[in-house]
Amino acid sequence: xxxxxxxxxCWTAVGLxxxxxxxxxxxxxxxxxxxxxxxxxxxxxxxLFAQGDRVTGIACLIQGTVAIHRSHGKEHSTLLRLLDSxxxxxxxxxxxxGTHANxxxxxxxxSVCWIEPEALCELMAKSxxxxxxxxxxxxxxxxxxxxxxxxxxxxxxxxxxxxxLLALRDRHGTVDESGNLVIRLPLSRRxxxxxxGTRPExxxxxxxxxxxxxxxxxxxxxxxxxxxxxxxxxxxx
Amino acid sequence: xxxxxxxxxCWTAVGLxxxxxxxxxxxxxxxxxxxxxxxxxxxxxxxLFAQGDRVTGIACLIQGTVAIHRSHGKEHSTLLRLLDSxxxxxxxxxxxxGTHANxxxxxxxxSVCWIEPEALCELMAKSxxxxxxxxxxxxxxxxxxxxxxxxxxxxxxxxxxxxxLLALRDRHGTVDESGNLVIRLPLSRRxxxxxxGTRPExxxxxxxxxxxxxxxxxxxxxxxxxxxxxxxxxxxx
DNA sequence: GATGTCGCTTGACGAGTGTCAAATGAAAGA
DNA sequence: TCTTTCATTTGACACTCGTCAAGCGACATC
Numbered sequence: 001x002x003x004x005x006x007x008x009x010c011w012t013a014v015g016l017x018x019x020x021x022x023x024x025x026x027x028x029x030x031x032x033x034x035x036x037x038x039x040x041x042x043x044x045x046x047x048l049f050a051q052g053d054r055v056t057g058i059a060c061l062i063q064g065t066v067a068i069h070r071s072h073g074k075e076h077s078t079l080l081r082l083l084d085s086x087x088x089x090x091x092x093x094x095x096x097x098g099t100h101a102n103x104x105x106x107x108x109x110x111s112v113c114w115i116e117p118e119a120l121c122e123l124m125a126k127s128x129x130x131x132x133x134x135x136x137x138x139x140x141x142x143x144x145x146x147x148x149x150x151x152x153x154x155x156x157x158x159x160x161x162x163x164x165l166l167a168l169r170d171r172h173g174t175v176d177e178s179g180n181l182v183i184r185l186p187l188s189r190r191x192x193x194x195x196x197g198t199r200p201e202x203x204x205x206x207x208x209x210x211x212x213x214x215x216x217x218x219x220x221x222x223x224x225x226x227x228x229x230x231x232x233x234x235x236x237x
Numbered sequence: 238x239x240x241x242x243x244x245x246x247c248w249t250a251v252g253l254x255x256x257x258x259x260x261x262x263x264x265x266x267x268x269x270x271x272x273x274x275x276x277x278x279x280x281x282x283x284x285l286f287a288q289g290d291r292v293t294g295i296a297c298l299i300q301g302t303v304a305i306h307r308s309h310g311k312e313h314s315t316l317l318r319l320l321d322s323x324x325x326x327x328x329x330x331x332x333x334x335g336t337h338a339n340x341x342x343x344x345x346x347x348s349v350c351w352i353e354p355e356a357l358c359e360l361m362a363k364s365x366x367x368x369x370x371x372x373x374x375x376x377x378x379x380x381x382x383x384x385x386x387x388x389x390x391x392x393x394x395x396x397x398x399x400x401x402l403l404a405l406r407d408r409h410g411t412v413d414e415s416g417n418l419v420i421r422l423p424l425s426r427r428x429x430x431x432x433x434g435t436r437p438e439x440x441x442x443x444x445x446x447x448x449x450x451x452x453x454x455x456x457x458x459x460x461x462x463x464x465x466x467x468x469x470x471x472x473x474x
Numbered sequence: 475g476a477t478g479t480c481g482c483t484t485g486a487c488g489a490g491t492g493t494c495a496a497a498t499g500a501a502a503g504a
Numbered sequence: 505t506c507t508t509t510c511a512t513t514t515g516a517c518a519c520t521c522g523t524c525a526a527g528c529g530a531c532a533t534c
Contacts, residue, residue, distance in 0.1 A: 095372035
């Protein structure tokens with residue numbers, strides 16, 4: 001499926017190999033891989049793997065954003081987390097039950113490099129740094145899931161929305177010429193609502209509430225925040 | 238703090254070493270360790286580590302039950318999960334931020350063996366089985382946290398209580414002479430409420446509701462379930 | 475035995491949010 | 505441009521659940 005050098009480049013792209021290792025040109029390797037077309041390109045909206053699927057490999061996300069969903073019952077679905085470039089997908093399935101407990105859907109056009117689970121185990125056996133990367137990913141997701149769970153219990157919709165915007169800041173936030181924080185939402189309203197554990201209608205009202213209090217202004221998927229402290233105040237209460 | 242042989246016995250007790258490995262008498266090693274008194278004994282109610290503490294080691298739970306809490310704000314606290322004998326505590330902190338994101342409190346008298354993080358890393362470097370055990374633990378906790386999060390969003394209190402009873406069945410359930418499922422709750426009502434993301438008052442009402450519908454009968458911390466299917470039906474709806 | 479404390483239960487009430495229905499808006503196709 | 509379709513918004517209403525208050529039982533202390 002991919003040559004050894006291509007695979008190394010893929011590892012590097014997701015941060016598995018130290019830059020001091022066999023490859024050190026992370027960015028160039030990444031673009032080289034993309035141009036070679038060795039890694040799968042996934043269109044926006046496509047499903048990488050579905051809940052209940054047998055785990056056949058780990059997906060290394062070279063570029064793009066992926067949503068991890070879990071469906072519950074017939075019509076209920078929850079967006080558990082977003083993964084951005086540099087992340088590995090499906091780790092929980094490999095080391096857990098062996099089947100995917102949730103689905104992965106591309107939110108943007110993505111480039112993905114698939115790795116066989118055995119290859120990952122081999123690499124872990126060889127390099128402690130790789131072990132730590134994989135463990136770090138799982139520990140981070142666990143921490144985030146715990147946090148989200150606490151938020152759903154203790155915060156109301158408006159505060160959860162604020163917390164989500166804050167979380168999106170890292171990977172999807174920029175600063176405009178006036179010094180305002182601008183966030184490009186990678187999600188539809190429906191998905192946003194699902195992510196904070198509410199309904200689109202309630203989310204819509206929460207958005208309106210934040211706008212009325214001048215905390216943030218929403219223009220489609222573009223959110224502008226003048227004062228970050230206002231957002232922080234929302235989650236305190 | 239502990240001799241090499243004692244440590245090996247500790248690893249074995251928490252399932253880190255295969256029985257086909259250096260030690261194979263798991264249970265006898267375990268009791269031997271307890272009798273030797275080399276591992277710390279923790280009284281019920283004691284705190285093993287607190288949220289915000291710097292991670293100094295991994296705690297291997299030889300015997301007992303531990304609750305993982307997260308406090309949020311001043312008076313809000315959530316019980317995230319229970320860990321029983323054979324579990325490792327604090328993994329998420331070691332491979333994550335380096336500080337404990339939540340607290341561990343003994344629910345029963347516990348015997349615990351503390352391990353330095355470096356020792357764990359060494360062992361992982363030596364044995365792939367150990368890596369898989371650690372990854373498995375994190376993957377399991379992540380899966381469980383995701384599940385709990387979905388439950389809080391989509392199920393109401395009554396159904397969440399049923400789901401919790403079902404989860405407690407594995408480690409705390411027995412079958413009496415009449416073939417009924419009996420669960421010894423390791424938690425106070427307050428902690429149970431916290432675990433399913435509600436208040437003691439609401440939990441009390443949910444318990445009463447299940448009793449009225451003959452799904453389960455509560456006698457203090459002893460729960461009797463005549464038909465398991467009735468419990469399962471609760472979470473479907 | 476009387477008193478205090480603590481954990482749990484019960485009742486009454488209101489706030490937050492889910493649900494249903496309809497209006498509006500935006501994107502795609504004829 | 506005019507439909508068609510879908511996502512989002514808005515409004516009205518019902519319901520679960522959190523909150524406050526009081527009552528109850530167990531247990532320890534005086």
